[in-house]
Amino acid sequence: MFRKLFSLSRVHHGKCLRLVQNISSNVTSSRTGSPAAVEASQTLTVTPRNVGAPPVDMPYMEPYLTAEDDPRNHTEEHLGLWYNISREEFKRIFHPFSLNIEYNQLCETFNETSFMIRRPALSVMKYLKQLNLSSMTPPRFMFYGAQGTGKTCSIAHVVHFLSRENFVILQVPWVDRWLKQFLKKPAEILPSAKNPQVWDHTTDASDWLKFFSTQNNEMLKKLQLKSFDQYQFSTRENFPAGSDITKIVELGISRPRLAAQVVVAITLEMKKHASQGNCKVAVVLDGINSAFTEESIYKIDHVDFYTKETWKYIPAQSFTLVQAFTNMLEKDWTNGVIIGSIDYCCRKDKDKSTYNPRYILGQEGWEALDPFVPVPVPEYSPEEFESAFAYLASKHWIQKHEALTPDGRALIAALSERNPDYLLRICAPL
Amino acid sequence: MLKNFLLSQQISSIGSRFPAAPAQFAVRSYAIYSPDKYLEPIYEKEQLEEIFQNKEIKERLQFSQIKPAEQSRSWSFFDHPRVNRLCNYVMKEGNKVLARNLVEETFTRIKRKQLRAYHTAETDEERRNIVCDPLTIYLGAVENCRPFLDLLPIKRGGITYQVPVPMSEKHSYFIATRWLVHAGRDRPTRRVHFPENLANELIDAFYGRGRVVQQKNDLHKQCEANRAYAHYR
Structure with missing residues (x-):
């Protein structure tokens, strides 16, 4: 949709010249106002050319x-700066x-994964450091915003934080994938035995x-961890109380027919372990609103x-996997946290009139x-835009010298x- | 803001941009500006500034009629006359939006492939040899695919001879770009999309390999073989 808009709009560059000039004057004036992020960056920048000297005429920005x-x-000192995740950890x-x-492709092209440190993820991390999770029902943090503003990247930043904080993470990368596959052939589903x-x-x-x-x-x-309850998945697969959780997971991996029931067992067990104080549990659901819709590609008579x-x-609520994770949203356990994003991308009608959570x-x-x-996850601020643009230019993603000039940057902004x-x-x- | 652009375009398409067209369907609307009365518009910003500074040229241009600027052109760095040409050759049934998107996708894929090689290269020497600019690759590819001779069927004494004739520069650019686009359309399987295939063809042609360069060499060889008929021209 946007590509269509863009290619239609760009024939009008000539017309928007005056507008761009106005904006460029605004941007420059705000930059001279010494924003905290850019100021901090001057002290914190490390040697940028980790790939060696580029050809002489290649466009480049620090x-x-x-x-x-x-x-x-x-x-907050790091706001607007980029940090790197090692390939193995990623x-x-x-x-x-x-x-x-698209972000995955970009990471593959640059042969590295980096995230910008932005306020939405930072604020959630700040709250998590201050809260005493063991004495409260799991708090819920929901990212919301327009399309392409970085909800998923914010979640990725928080997940990185959670893994360093020794949480056991139950993450669903994209809830909608279980309901509407992007492949030609939908995934296999079976009626539940129970x-x-x-x-x-x-x-x-x-x-x-x-x-x-x-x-x-590493955490497992x-x-x-040992199971609290006894689980009988079939006549042969019987796990008495006190058996290893990892063994139950291995059964689910090797027997896809029983895997959905294993997921239910794992979520229930994690709830109990968290409430007992054995571990901290984080439930991360990207596109959480699709768990409450009537929309899927699967049909029944x-x-x-x-x-x-x-x-x-x-x-959606008639799928075992979705039920297992909506069960985690109930308030009958402690020592956990729920993080999600509310996204209209996974609506079937793609109604873009508003992105309000309600x-x-x-x-x-x-x-x-x-x-x-x-x-809320907003668009880039002028300083953040400058930082993002400089990152792309440093990786030679922008191959035009004219685009790196102040006028060019203002046009792209x-x-x-x-x-x-x-x-x-x-x-x-470009 | 993008929505505003769209709106403005809709409005401009409703209003009359050109003087009343002679035909019922304004198919040749740009052709009504005859070249002896109207001058070509200038799209380069620097060139315009030079003209404004030069008094003589300014006075001469002040009272002469100039064609209206084309909608698909602009002074910004998004625009390039040769890329615009490529869009026109890729275009089918006047769907310029789709054509432009396909060309953009092609350029993206070229850049992605080259940058991937650039960032994974180990030595500086390797890196220096990798060209990452898609525009340079496209222009170089066309330059490598340009034929200098053509075969013209000419009838002499009831027999049609394939006579080698020199090709004009403008025509050779057209032929080279058309060959590249056709090579891009001829995909190995339906899984390979047009932009991906065209990107591969362009990169191959830039480095002097691939089937379009082969096609050019074949044509030159054929002309060489038919050298004896050259005087029939």
């Missing part, structure tokens, strides 16, 4: 980097769908368990009395999440509305 790669130590913590495709009205995912559930075990590999080894339709879509969640979702701390996603798209063919 990036705003910080050497502080531990998110626990990030403070592969361990994140699923291929944890970030969107309740045939409810549906089990097979491969998706075992994939999630694999992700869970890699993400929390260290904690050696159903005769409607009025419309005479012979089928209907399976609602409208997107609907009555059901609002009641399930209430009360929560809404964390105006066209992208300082939206991170639009900025990437506009700079892509």
Whole structure:
């Protein structure tokens, strides 16, 4: 949609010249006002050319980097700076769908993964440091904002923080993936053994368990958690109380048919372990609003009395995996935290009239999440835009000398509305 | 702001941009400006500034008629006349929006592939040899694919001979770009998208390999073989 808009709009560059000039004067005036982030960056920049000298005529800008790669130590001084995650840690913590495709491609191109330190993620981290989680029901932090403003990247930053803080993380990279696949062939689902009205995912559930075990590999080894209850998944697979949690996870990975039931068992066990104080548990759900919709691509036979339709879509709450994670939203446990994002991208109708949480969640979702701390994720501020642009230019993503001039930067700022996603798209063919 | 651009475009398309067109369908609306009466518009900002500073040229241009600027052109660094040409060759059924998107996607893929190689290279020497600018690659590819001779069928004594004739510079640019676009459209499988295929073809042609360069060499060889008919021209 945006590409269409952009290519239509860019034939009017000539017309917007005057407008751009106005904006450029604004930007320069605000930059001379000594913003805290840019000032701090001058003290914190490290040697930027980690890939060696580029060809003489390649466009290049000094990036705003910080050497502080531990998110626990990030403070307001680091606002607007970029920090780097090592490749091994990135592969361990994140699923291929944890970030969107374009950001993943960019990381692959640059052969490194970096995030900008921004206020939404920083504020959540600050709250988490101050709260005493063991004496309260899990607080909920929900990122919301327009498309492409960095909700998913904020979640990624927080997840990095949580893994360093020794949380056991139950992360769903994109809830909507269980309901509407982006592939041609939908994933396999089966009616549940206990309740045939409810549906089990097979491969998706075992994939999630694999992700869970890699993400929390170190923590699970260290904690050696035992199950509280007895679980009988089939006539042969019986786990008495006190058996290893890792063994139950391994069963789910090797037997996709039972994987969904294993996910339910794991979530219930984690709740109890957290309440007992054995470990801290974080539930991370990106695109949480799709758990409360009637929308999926799966159909079942159903005769409607009025419309005479012979089928209907399976609602989200009729899937075992979705039920398992909505169960985690209840207030019957302590020593945990719930982090999510509210995103209209996963709405079937793609209604972009507003991104307000109440409208997107609907009555059901609002009641399930209430009360929560809404964390707005805005577009880049002028300083953040400058930092993002410099990072892209330092990686030679922008190959035009004219684009790096103040006029060029102002033009791109105006066209992208300082939206991170639009900025990437506009700079892509340059 | 983007929405405002869209709105302004809709409004401008409703209002009459050109004087009343002679035909019922304004298909040749730009052609009504005859070249002997109207001058070509100038899109380069620096060139315009030079003109404004020079009094003689300014006075001469002040009272002469100039064609209206094309909508798809601008002075900004997003615009390049040769890239605009490529968009026109890629375009089908007047769908310029799609054509431009495909060309942009092609450039992105070129840049991504080259930058990936650049950032994973180990020595400085390797890095110096990698060209990352998609525009340079596109222009170089066309330069490598330009033929200098063409075969023209000419009838002499009831027999049609394929006669080698020199090709004009403008035509050679057209032929080279068209060959590249056609090579891009001829995909190995349906899984490979047009931008991806075109990007690969352009990179190949830039480094002097690939089938479009081969096509040019074949044409030159054929002309060489038909050298005996050259006097029929």
